[in-house]
Amino acid sequence: xxxxxxxxxxxxxxxxxxxxxxxxxxxxxxxxxxxxxxxxxxxxxxxxxxxxxxxxxxxxxxxxxxxxxxxxxxxxxxxxxxxxxxxxxxxxxxxxxxxxxxxxxxxxxxxxxxxxxxxxxxxxxxxxxxxxxxxxxxxxxxxxxxxxxxxxxxxxxxxxxxxxxxxxxxxxxxxxxxxxxxxxxxxxxxxxxxxxxxxxxxxxxxxxxxxxxxxxxxxxxxxxxxxxxxxxxxxxxxxxxxxxxxxxxxxxxxxxxxxxxxxxxxxxxxxxxxxxxxxxxxxxxxxxxxxxxxxxxxxxxxxxxxxxxxxxxxxxxxxxxxxxxxxxxxxxxxxxx
Amino acid sequence: xxxxxxxxxxxxxxxxxxxxxxxxxxxxxxxxxxxxxxxxxxxxxxxxxxxxxxxxxxxxxxxxxxxxxxxxxxxxxxxxxxxxxxxxxxxxxxxxxxxxxxxxxxxxxxxxxxxxxxxxxxxxxxxxxxxxxxxxxxxxxxxxxxxxxxxxxxxxxxxxxxxxxxxxxxxxxxxxxxxxxxxxxxxxxxxxxxxxxxxxxxxxxxxxxxxxxxxxxxxxxxxxxxxxxxxxxxxxxxxxxxxxxxxxxxxxxxxxxxxxxxxxxxxxxxxxxxxxxxxxxxxxxxxxxxxxxxxxxxxxxxxxxxxxxxxxxxxxxxxxxxxxxxxxxxxxxxxxx
DNA sequence: TTCTCAATCGTATGCGCAATCGAAAGCGCA
DNA sequence: TGCGCTTTCGATTGCGCATACGATTGAGAA
Numbered sequence: 213x214x215x216x217x218x219x220x221x222x223x224x225x226x227x228x229x230x231x232x233x234x235x236x237x238x239x240x241x242x243x244x245x246x247x248x249x250x251x252x253x254x255x256x257x258x259x260x261x262x263x264x265x266x267x268x269x270x271x272x273x274x275x276x277x278x279x280x281x282x283x284x285x286x287x288x289x290x291x292x293x294x295x296x297x298x299x300x301x302x303x304x305x306x307x308x309x310x311x312x313x314x315x316x317x318x319x320x321x322x323x324x325x326x327x328x329x330x331x332x333x334x335x336x337x338x339x340x341x342x343x344x345x346x347x348x349x350x351x352x353x354x355x356x357x358x359x360x361x362x363x364x365x366x367x368x369x370x371x372x373x374x375x376x377x378x379x380x381x382x383x384x385x386x387x388x389x390x391x392x393x394x395x396x397x398x399x400x401x402x403x404x405x406x407x408x409x410x411x412x413x414x415x416x417x418x419x420x421x422x423x424x425x426x427x428x429x430x431x432x433x434x435x436x437x438x439x440x441x442x443x444x445x446x447x448x449x450x451x452x453x454x455x456x457x458x459x460x461x462x463x464x465x466x467x468x469x470x471x472x473x474x475x476x477x478x479x480x481x482x483x484x485x486x487x488x489x490x491x492x493x494x495x496x497x498x499x500x501x502x503x504x505x506x507x508x509x510x511x512x513x514x515x516x517x518x519x520x521x522x523x524x525x526x527x528x529x530x531x532x533x534x535x536x537x538x539x540x541x542x543x544x545x546x547x548x549x
Numbered sequence: 550x551x552x553x554x555x556x557x558x559x560x561x562x563x564x565x566x567x568x569x570x571x572x573x574x575x576x577x578x579x580x581x582x583x584x585x586x587x588x589x590x591x592x593x594x595x596x597x598x599x600x601x602x603x604x605x606x607x608x609x610x611x612x613x614x615x616x617x618x619x620x621x622x623x624x625x626x627x628x629x630x631x632x633x634x635x636x637x638x639x640x641x642x643x644x645x646x647x648x649x650x651x652x653x654x655x656x657x658x659x660x661x662x663x664x665x666x667x668x669x670x671x672x673x674x675x676x677x678x679x680x681x682x683x684x685x686x687x688x689x690x691x692x693x694x695x696x697x698x699x700x701x702x703x704x705x706x707x708x709x710x711x712x713x714x715x716x717x718x719x720x721x722x723x724x725x726x727x728x729x730x731x732x733x734x735x736x737x738x739x740x741x742x743x744x745x746x747x748x749x750x751x752x753x754x755x756x757x758x759x760x761x762x763x764x765x766x767x768x769x770x771x772x773x774x775x776x777x778x779x780x781x782x783x784x785x786x787x788x789x790x791x792x793x794x795x796x797x798x799x800x801x802x803x804x805x806x807x808x809x810x811x812x813x814x815x816x817x818x819x820x821x822x823x824x825x826x827x828x829x830x831x832x833x834x835x836x837x838x839x840x841x842x843x844x845x846x847x848x849x850x851x852x853x854x855x856x857x858x859x860x861x862x863x864x865x866x867x868x869x870x871x872x873x874x875x876x877x878x879x880x881x882x883x884x885x886x
Numbered sequence: 887t888t889c890t891c892a893a894t895c896g897t898a899t900g901c902g903c904a905a906t907c908g909a910a911a912g913c914g915c916a
Numbered sequence: 917t918g919c920g921c922t923t924t925c926g927a928t929t930g931c932g933c934a935t936a937c938g939a940t941t942g943a944g945a946a
Contacts (some may be wrong), residue, residue: 215902226926231904238905241924256685261662262602263902266931271599273663281628291618294645303659306643308631322640325598326610348593468832495805497834552932563896568934578894600932603901 214255223251234259265327273303274518275323278334278356279311285461285488285507286334289356292511293332300519302329311399313338320346330518332356337401343367352521356514358403363529368517370510370532374407374487375414377503377536378457381485382415384501384538385455388545390483394427394453396442396467398460408459408487427453431463439466447474455483455544464488468496479545489539499541506534551592560588571596602664610640611855612660615671615693616648622798622825622844623671626693629848630669637856639666648736650675657683667855669693674738680704689858693851695740700866705854707847707869711744711824712751714840714873715794718822719752721838721875722792725882727820731764731790733779733804735797745796745824764790768800776803784811792820792881801825805833816882826876836878843871 220227225244232238233248240248251257265271274297280290297304305328307319316336323331324345330352335343339360346353347364355363359371385393395412398405409428416423426449429442446453458464464486471478478484478498489504490496513532521527540546557564562581569575570585577585588594602608611634617627634641642665644656653673660668661682667689672680676697683690684701692700696708722730732749735742746765753760763786766779776799783790795801801823808815815821815835826841827833850869858864877883 213902217902227903228905228927229925232925235904239924244925256682258658258686259662260664260902262599262608262664263931264904265599266597266603266901266933267903267905269931281624281631287618287624294618294643298645303663304643306631306641308635321595325596326640327597327599345593349595465829465832469829472831492802492806492833494809495802495833496829497832550932554932564933565897565935566895569895572934574934576894581895597932600901601934603903603931604933604935606901 213260214257215260216257219248219251219255219257222255223247270329271327272301273305273326273328274515275305275307275320275326275328275331276333277307277309277316277319277323277331279309280306280334281308283311283462286357288491288507289511292508293515296512296515300515309334309336311336311402313341317342324349324351330354330522332514332518334358335360335403337399350525352518352525354514354518354521356510359531359533360403363531365529366521366525368521368530368532370514370517370534371404372505372510372534372536374404375411377538378408378411378487379415379418380538381457381487381503382412383419384544385457385483385485386415386419386421388455388483390455391421392424392427392451392453393421393455393457394429394446395457396429396431396439396446396459396463398463399432400430405459412457431459431466436462436466436469439463440470443467443470443474453482455485458484458486458488461486461488461490464500464502478543483545484543486543487536493539493541496543498543500539501541501544501546502539503536504539505536509534550597551594552597553594556585556588556592556594559592560584607666608664609638610642610663610665611852612642612644612657612663612665612668613670614644614646614653614656614660614668616646617643617671618645620648620799623694625828625844626848629845630852633849633852633856637852646671646673648673648739650678654679661686661688667691667859669851669855671695672697672740674736687862689855689862691851691855691858693847696868696870697740700868702866703858703862705858705867705869707851707854707871708741709842709847709871709873711741712748714875715745715748715824716752716755717875718794718824718840719749720756721881722794722820722822723752723756723758725792725820727792728758729761729764729788729790730758730792730794731766731783732794733766733768733776733783733796733800735800736769737767742796749794768796768803773799773803773806776800777807780804780807780811790819792822795821795823798823798825798827801837801839815880820882821880823880824873830876830878833880835880837876838878838881838883839876840873841876842873846871 216227216230220230230248233240233245278286280286294304305323305326307322309316309319313336320342332354334357335355343364350366353367355369357371359369363369382393397409431442432438458467476482486500486502489502493500493502553564553567557567567585570577570582615623617623631641642660642663644659646653646656650673657679669691671694672692687703690704692706694708696706700706719730734746768779769775795804813819823837823839826839830837830839
């Protein structure tokens with residue numbers, strides 16, 4: 213590796229001058245500067261971020277701990293985050309939590325020992341431990357997607373509104389005459405799951421429908437087997453549902469696949485609405501009616517908050533809730549464009 | 550931050566003993582070890598990866614430079630990579646190239662100054678410069694997805710076979726009686742694009758069809774506008790195509806959207822086959838006939854090669870080509886399962 | 887007692903850099 | 917010539933760690 217002193221030797225100056233030229237941190241005679249620049253070019257000097265980080269105490273790196281890769285919904289979120297992060301001159305260090313508390317712990321520890329300057333975390337179902345260490349070490353953190361009820365000081369959070377929009381989904385089905393409306397939720401314990409389920413019940417209640425626990429199934433993410441089972445059980449009910457509210461992206465795909473396997477036609481045999489949109493929701497058969505999350509904005513705002521906190525650690529902690537958009541298409545049984 | 554010497558002070562030993570206990574790098578009296586462990590617990594010592602990296606000259610980090618996030622096709626590849634990488638005890642540092650040579654250069658430089666131990670790169674259309682610096686600094690590298698004709702020594706590469714499978718796609722359409730078969734390609738300059746286009750011509754030729762340059766359009770990734778234009782031009786031809794071979798995932802989605810906007814029915818009005826599969830290709834209307842890439846294996850094998858090279862730098866460089874699988878569904882005009 | 891040797895641990899160094907401190911040189915002015 | 921001041925830059929230090937090397941101890945042999 214070519215180091216600063218190599219460059220210094222070639223340029224016939226001291227290493228400290230090289231450093232100052234690179235960082236523009238003090239005035240240098242034009243000739244000297246030129247010589248240094250030439251020496252850098254000649255030696256192919258690249259700089260050592262590790263050494264710089266050790267010295268400066270900052271890594272210019274932001275850690276991202278979420279099921280970023282295993283969960284397609286997060287794709288666009290990560291995309292937006294990466295955009296903003298790299299525009300701000302930071303790098304992104306990725307650690308996949310697989311939405312599992314144990315792996316989440318490892319992921320955060322990993323990011324910590326890599327000394328990330330700040331962190332974006334989509335908390336798992338049991339994030340207490342990591343939130344604790346994070347706040348103890350007072351690492352600037354923003355929680356994304358899943359927003360806990362109480363947030364530790366110095367932690368920001370951003371997510372979407374889950375309850376009312378889910379209730380609206382139920383409203384829509386109820387207005388179409390459905391009385392047996394089921395829901396297949398995402399992973400138990402996530403705040404999004406809880407909130408959407410709450411919204412589901414709100415919808416059931418305010419439309420004067422019967423509260424039937426049999427109509428609520430957990431779809432768990434990942435394999436899709438839980439959804440397969442959920443659909444089977446739902447259809448085997450003595451009074452099976454005529455409509456389903458799906459809790460997230462993965463549940464939606466698995467549910468549609470399960471229904472297709474049973475040769476059930478949507479929306480003729482059963483109506484479907486989903487929380488979470490797809491860019492290609494238009495291309496599905498039938499075209500999916502969804503509650504679409506502003507995923508890009510979610511990511512962009514998360515980074516914005518983080519940068520602001522990096523700039524001023526004493527900022528009061530903030531919660532932001534973004535509004536989803538109703539995408540009215542065909543799977544609900546309507547025929548809108 | 551709590552450092553080693555803090556721990557040492559609490560445990561009443563020297564810092565080097567703490568280090569040795571942590572790394573199990575020399576024998577230590579059981580009592581001493583216990584004291585150190587207790588002190589670590591008590592102080593909440595976490596270790597500083599940065600300092601360790603500087604000292605050891607290795608970061609336990611693997612850099613990934615590809616349009617990982619902006620291109621959904623790569624989702625599963627990244628997923629597989631992350632799995633293997635973290636299982637091997639490494640972290641993943643992400644840098645999105647957006648498939649643009651300039652940004653690719655910045656991304657690689659970024660990874661380099663973060664001192665990644667090795668790199669996985671999906672080369673852009675003009676990767677000469679970065680391949681050069683990579684091989685000059687002799688960083689273990691594996692090229693993924695796009696496999697250049699000539700590879701520098703010490704660089705491995707892995708991708709799928711593109712030409713013959715594309716020709717097979719054309720074969721299939723020709724056997725169904727199509728004589729006007731168009732193709733919409735991905736970004737110009739990528740080796741995958743070139744190879745698939747080559748396969749397209751092979752298919753045209755060996756089925757005795759007329760070579761018509763008008764039937765070949767570039768779909769460029771990203772916005773989907775190029776595809777929109779391509780479809781418009783194709784349909785405006787005096788003898789428009791009756792079938793289209795789509796060059797990749799993004800082109801496929803954009804093409805289907807463009808066709809849908811024109812109220813054209815697939816496969817009745819026009820047949821469609823695609824290179825690249827989707828996990829939910831079954832849910833599209835109509836169900837897509839595709840050439841499916843073994844994306845997970847692509848990622849897993851890439852990491853495997855990298856780890857092997859990390860283990861032994863003198864390995865001869867290897868190319869691996871994986872075989873895609875024909876997924877026969879309905880958009881081609883057949884009615885298989 | 888003195889010496890040897892093994893077992894256990896501490897001291898010192900340097901990884902590559904940023905930043906502090908102070909040295910050297912040039913200038914004007916008395 | 918001598919003083920103060922500015923401009924330009926070099927020597928040095930320490931970030932937190934791993935590790936080469938040396939110091940200390942006690943047991944056993946001579």
